[in-house]
Amino acid sequence: MTRIISEIEATPQQSRARRSPIAATLAVSTEFAIAAASSAAVSMLNAPALIVFTKSGFSARIVASHRPSVPILVLTDIPRTYRQLALVWGVIPELVPHCDTYDEMVRLGARGGAATRARASRAIASS
DSSP states (O other), X not given: OHHHXXXXXXXXXXXXXXXXXXXXXXXOOHHHHHHHHHHHHHHHTTOSOEEEEOSSSHHHHHHHHTOOSSOEEEXXXXXXXXXXXXXXXXXXXXXXXXXXXXXXXXXXXXXXXXXXXXXXXXXXXXX
């Protein structure tokens, strides 16, 4: 099992996706497309991390499923979501108070220390 996991993790995700005939024929949801584009963008832009705003954790889980090569800083104001996201691969959850704007949420997250650890610079938002 360790050999299989090591081999899959060593293979770049883009080449794994190209091998899948199903991926080329199916339409995907908007959320999945945004997550895929975000993962590709951080790679192309050499961004140090990705910020995801979420209430339910859905967006963060989809982004994490793409296994981006950078940490995923997830900002949420829901304690239950914060606890659940602690178990998701590549995710650094940060619990912040409710904010009216995304800029305010990022400032609170940066003050909390997670942004410093992740050096996050690209953001997506969803519920």
